[in-house]
Amino acid sequence: MYVAMQRIRRFEEAIAESSSAREFKGPTHLYIGQEAVAAGVCTALEKGDYVFGGHRSHGHYLAKGGSMRGLAAEIFVRETGCSKGRGGSMHLTAPEIGLLGTSALVGGGMGPGVGTALASVLLGRDHVTAIFFGDGAIEEGIFSESLNFASLKKLPVIFICENNLYASHLPLGVRQPQPELFKHAEPYGLPGLRIDGNDAVEVYRTAASAVERARAGEGPTMLECMTYRWRGHVGPSYDLEYDIRTREELDSWIARDPIERLAGRMAETGVMTEAERARIDTQVQDDVDDSMSFARKSPFPEVKDLLKYVYKD
């Protein structure tokens, strides 16, 4: 989980810098600060399990085992990208690792995710589907439809709501009459749990129980993971200039950095020495540098191929 989180953090820091330098076009929603959710959940999944995400899904892709080169090249919209440069940051596909798609539509992963879980059951396979979405997706109709159907059919789904307290520039308090989002699970008859989304171990343990329950045919679970994105809604800035959130609020969440918390715990318990940490970090940085130069050197798709992959033969 430490490696997975560091890969996300360092990769996105490089992307933030590259975005500021206007090296690529297209909106990029950074996940920095939320890494423990992707790392904890994906560590609880098997290779054959499925993942769906949204507009802020670089972390889900990397934690499930997606190629960093493929992600960097996709953000740079190059032919070598995971979606062959047709999708960009918000439309990632990597079926080889079970990531069937991320979507720019808020809540857009829910319908296809529940459908995938239904397919697993109909085909007699024991795969679990994890669907990541933000607190904003609770406000979409597909949220209710998906929880209802998944619960009714006892589908092997984990609904992971990453509650980072904001949907673009609107705080939760001006959008929701009650702030405990996990309670939305109850009327549909599935367990809803709120957990510390900045504690990778807690996320892993809770996700592992939900996965076990799903695989045993006992139905879906909804997890509300309390977390915070350090950067603003879109792009590398911190959104402190808009009078939406305060420096104090941001600092209080930086003090709860999920990476430092896990690293501290690992150091205390003797699981990872300083030297091991330094070796891992160097390797991660080398991978990040390699992926960025791979993306920069890769060709753009050609105009004549614009309609290629629009439909599969």
Ligand SMILES: Cc1ncc(C[n+]2csc(CCOP(=O)(O)OP(=O)(O)O)c2C)c(N)n1
């Ligand atoms: C169906 C739909 N409505 C509105 C938007 C515009 N939009 C893009 S991201 C976003 C906020 C999403 O917030 P949340 O789900 O909490 O995810 P976060 O950005 O916090 O990770 C909105 C409203 C959209 N992409 N799709």
Ligand SMILES: [Mg+2]
């Ligand atoms: Mg949000």
